[in-house]
Amino acid sequence: MPTYKLQYFNIQGRAEIMRLMFAEAGVEYTDDRINPDEWGKRKDEMPFKQMPVLVVDGEHKIAESGAIYRFLARELKLGGESSVQEAYVDMLSECFNEIFNKMPFLEQDPDKKKAAMDTVLEKNIVPTLTIIENKFKSSDRQFLVGKSVTYADMQLMQMGNALDMMAPGAMDQFPALGKLRTTVANLPKIKAWIAKRPKTDY
Ligand SMILES: N[C@@H](CCC(=O)N[C@@H](CS)C(=O)NCC(=O)O)C(=O)O
Incomplete structure (x- = not known):
């Protein structure tokens, strides 16, 4: 090892x-x-x-x-069970990275921070998460890809936590993804x- x-x-x-x-x-x-x-x-x-x-x-x-x-x-062994699953996990991971990279964590001025966050929410975060929410909701899966947890699920959980801090309430419009966050957080x-x-x- x-x-x-x-x-x-x-x-x-x-x-x-x-x-x-x-x-x-x-x-x-x-x-x-x-x-x-x-x-x-x-x-x-x-x-x-x-x-x-x-x-x-x-x-x-x-x-x-x-x-x-x-x-x-x-x-x-946390990235999918086939090359195609790995690609889906990677694809979601890149989406979550992009969202993370656009959040104005380091902006010190509260008004500028809120304005920048509102813009990112409207232009990037909500459209992307709506697509992922709808796709996930219409599946019968417990996790985003395949039958077991992957790092994309962990990124979703962390991104949800970051959004709770930067834009309280924003995750409420994504109940299926909210349920997934809870599932991941409760893995023993x-x-x-x-x-x-x-x-x-x-
Ligand atoms: N593209 C890099 C970005 C890494 C990055 O921005 N790291 C920050 C902390 S989150 C850092 O090391 N900051 C200190 C510095 O740049 O001096 C990655 O995804 O790992």
Whole structure:
């Protein structure tokens, strides 16, 4: 079994999907949370001077969230059971990444933040989630793709949590996706991780 070290800040952010994947797979890893005060000194250790970074066997440093999700999905069997399922999971993952990347998390001015969030909601988030909600609602599946949980379901859960923070109530118009969030959060290993993980705002 390889060794894994996940490097990120002490927040959920882009790395929480990876932590959820390790939790669901029951695989050990080092959860290396880097203090912002140290970041200036540590930045140059990272392939693209950003995190998250996954270090495999102490020597392979993998950067870019999407690349890490896909790598871990293959390692931990959390990315679909056929090439076509893998492609669907990847497709949904890219949609959720795009939504995440468009949210104005770092905007400090509350009025500008709300205006930017309203625009992203109307132009991107609601249209995309409406398509996914309708497709999911008309299926008899418990998870977005296939018969078992994948990292796309975990991204949906995290994106829902981010939306609750950035646009309270916005997820209410997607009841089927809301039910899926609850299903994922109640998977026993995920539930146990959520209960014990470090408490951070996001
Ligand atoms: N495209 C990268 C973006 C990574 C990214 O923006 N990382 C941020 C934290 S979420 C970071 O390292 N910020 C510190 C910095 O840029 O100095 C990915 O998807 O992993």
